[in-house]
Amino acid sequence: MRTEVEKITPSSLQKAKRLLEEGEIVAFPTETVYGLGANARDDEAVRKIYEIKGRPRDNPLIVHIHEGFPLEEIVSTVPDYARLLAAAFLPGPLTMVYEGRGNLADVSAGLSTVAVRVPSSPAAQEFLKFVGLPVAAPSANVSKHVSPTSASHVLSDLDGKIPLILDGGECSVGIESTVLDCTGPRPRVLRPGMVTREMIETVVPCDDCMPTGERPASPGMKYAHYMPRCATLLFREEDLDAGLRRYDEETSKGKRAYVLAFESCREMIGERNFLSLGETASDGAERLYGLLREAESLADVLVGVAPKKRDGAMESVMNRFLKAFGGEYEED
Ligand code: TXA
Numbered sequence: 001m002r003t004e005v006e007k008i009t010p011s012s013l014q015k016a017k018r019l020l021e022e023g024e025i026v027a028f029p030t031e032t033v034y035g036l037g038a039n040a041r042d043d044e045a046v047r048k049i050y051e052i053k054g055r056p057r058d059n060p061l062i063v064h065i066h067e068g069f070p071l072e073e074i075v076s077t078v079p080d081y082a083r084l085l086a087a088a089f090l091p092g093p094l095t096m097v098y099e100g101r102g103n104l105a106d107v108s109a110g111l112s113t114v115a116v117r118v119p120s121s122p123a124a125q126e127f128l129k130f131v132g133l134p135v136a137a138p139s140a141n142v143s144k145h146v147s148p149t150s151a152s153h154v155l156s157d158l159d160g161k162i163p164l165i166l167d168g169g170e171c172s173v174g175i176e177s178t179v180l181d182c183t184g185p186r187p188r189v190l191r192p193g194m195v196t197r198e199m200i201e202t203v204v205p206c207d208d209c210m211p212t213g214e215r216p217a218s219p220g221m222k223y224a225h226y227m228p229r230c231a232t233l234l235f236r237e238e239d240l241d242a243g244l245r246r247y248d249e250e251t252s253k254g255k256r257a258y259v260l261a262f263e264s265c266r267e268m269i270g271e272r273n274f275l276s277l278g279e280t281a282s283d284g285a286e287r288l289y290g291l292l293r294e295a296e297s298l299a300d301v302l303v304g305v306a307p308k309k310r311d312g313a314m315e316s317v318m319n320r321f322l323k324a325f326g327g328e329y330e331e332d
């Protein structure tokens with residue numbers, strides 16, 4: 001199959017709509033990462049997504065709708081706190097899990113709930129309005145690989161496997177949405193994102209990620225994720241000197257080493273190869289996946305440095321960062 005990459009125009013939108021109606025898969029931009037979309041009412045199309053990604057069948061998909069889409073058409077119960085949160089944060093990088101109505105294809109891996117997302121990027125809104133369907137979409141990467149934040153990332157993972165990638169430029173948020181369970185008496189964060197628990201708590205009380213020991217409520221959180229295809233080493237900024245010693249050892253063995261870190265490390269990194277995550281958590285979120293993919297072609301060894309401040313929005317960035325680096329810090 002030939003994969004076309006097309007800017008969003010009336011004719012590419014028309015093509016996307018026709019493909020989805022025919023049960024085909026279309027990749028599209030959102031403010032977080034690119035999605036791999038199928039008509040959420042089409043069983044066969046939803047099955048195709050799992051096949052193309054190589055995604056485990058027990059990991060449910062998010063259903064994407066435009067701002068004007070009637071939520072009650074696909075979910076059965078919307079608690080009052082969820083209405084308050086939707087008013088505060090939607091459209092935006094927040095996915096809310098509700099009891100479903102059982103009128104969609106099996107997007108939820110057998111669960112009775114359905115995760116719904118109203119993305120804020122104008123390109124995503126335009127696409128979803130034009131096609132008029134609820135669109136089931138995971139991130140448009142091969143399972144376990146780094147999530148895509150540009151059309152070329154999608155192409156490099158899925159060339160020849162899907163007919164169309166809608167190109168809306170680079171994603172501005174850069175890490176996946178916060179997933180929030182809205183089926184209980186209080187909302188609960190299942191996957192951290194740039195809408196943080198602290199932000200949610202300014203509106204309503206909120207529970208944290210799954211209590212330890214409990215089976216992951218968001219099945220996706222138990223899988224390895226975001227892994228760049230190069231060797232990785234992980235250090236805390238507090239141990240930056242040890243990280244740089246490892247970098248120097250690797251380069252003296254003839255390896256191409258790079259450091260992935262925030263600007264606060266620049267001075268100590270000096271003349272070494274430096275992939276900068278910028279100054280803030282938002283900078284880091286926006287740049288992380290692109291830099292991990294860049295490192296795959298530049299580096300034999302990538303030395304990751306977790307910043308000293310690891311709370312608030314940085315905690316969400318660190319959630320992805322640590323997974324990409326295998327989660328274990330090197331000891332000094
Ligand atoms: O930002 C995003 O959320 C992107 C863009 C494309 O919208 N999508 C995304 O999808 O990250 P994916 O499939 O890579 O991650 C979906 C996450 C998984 O952790 C999955 O387990 C969880 O959402 N999820 C989906 N449906 C769920 C449900 N009914 N209950 C609990 N968790 C659910």
Ligand code: MG
Pocket residue numbers: 138139147
């Ligand atoms: Mg994903």
